[in-house]
Amino acid sequence: MCLESTTQSQEETRSRRAVQRAVGVQLQARSDIDVRHEIERRRDFLCRVMQESGQTTLVLGISGGVDSTVAGRLAQLAVEQRREQGEQATxxxxxxxxxxxxxxxxxxxxxxxxxxxxxxxxxxQDASDALLEALENGGLTFKDAHQRDFVLGNIKARQRMVAQYAVAGARGGLVIGTDQAAEALMGFFTKYGDGACDVAPLTGLSKRQVRLLGQQLGAPAALVNKAPTADLESLAPQKLDEVALGVSYEEIDDFLENREVSEQAYETILTTYRRTAHKRRLPIAPD
Incomplete structure (x- = not known):
């Protein structure tokens, strides 16, 4: 009985790791990275996309979190490299x-x-509030204040992207996204809000790997190690991502990097990954 139980446990562990590997491959995650190489590769990626698209500007919203800090520095390095090559870039x-x-x-x-x-x-604020007011004047109702606040939070995220694309349209630019593998795994972004972009230079990186890039780039430690918050809910300002997700970034990163995670974390992550699949796909079309 003891041997049978051990064998079953080993099989379950192997099965879980196989699922983790498959999800990691889907999200382009890797267990180990060469930090210097990744900085150069992702900077060069931005340069290449500018060259191929003919666009001369990169646009990015800076929140004060590690993701936008790292993506922003990569963008600045990319345009400086383009200028060194004799090209216009801002x-x-x-x-x-x-x-x-x-x-x-x-x-x-x-x-x-x-x-x-x-x-x-x-x-x-004015644009976001005006849209919500117009919706309510048009007949939209909410079941309670929390649902209204949640909807307003998504309006904020989409309004930010509207502004960035307006700038990109005026300047011949590409909008940069800050989505990385941890947020992609959990679907922790607003569809057509912060999930909308032209280029996503942090794709495939776990949260801890983004922090490693930030450290290597010389970002302030307070920003590199800052506890992440989407800060979209007015009724719960500065609400930590990990509170909203129900699992820590440490566990999310371990899942992505195919390391051992608790059964509870595994189930929470996998359930969320499957539930948010629509966010990672193009619009659903008829067969």
Whole structure:
């Protein structure tokens, strides 16, 4: 009986690891990376996309988190390399607060580190609130204040992307996304909001790997190690991602890197991955 139980446990472990490997491959995740190489590869990727598209500007919203800090610095390095090659290239960083941003100092610290060519500051509160008001005037109702706040949070995320694409359209630019493998795994982004972009230079990286790139690039430790928050809910300001997800980034990264995770974390992650599959796909079409 003991041997049979052990064998069954080993089989379950192998099966779980096989699922983790398959999901990791789908999201282009890797257990180990060469940090210097990844910085150069992803910078060169941005240069190549600019060259192939004929666009001369990169646009990115800077929140003060590690993802936008790393992506922003890669963007600035890319446009500087293009200019060294004799090409026109500009990076426009955008501050996109909703009203007063509680962690605005972090966003300013990120900009000081990134040193973008240009900074545009666009407050999205009026536009977001006006759209919600128009929806309610048009007859939309909510079951409670929390549902209304959740919908407003997604409006904020999409309004930020509207602003970035307006700048890209005016400047002949490409919009950069900050999605990495951990957020992609959990579907932790707003569809057609922060999940919408032209180029996604952090694709395939776990959260800890993004932090490693940030450290190598010389980003401030406070930003590299900052606890992530989407900060979209007005009723729960600065709500930690890990609280919303029900699992830690450490466990999410271990899953992606095919390391051992608890059964509870495995089930939470896999259930969420399957439930959010629609976010990672193109619009569903008839067979």
């Amino acid at each position: 990076f426009v960083a955008m501050r996109l607060p909703y009203g007063v941003q509680q962690d605005a100092d972090d966003a300013n610290a990120a900009l000081a580190f990134i040193q973008p060519d240009e900074v545009l500051d666009v407050n999205i």
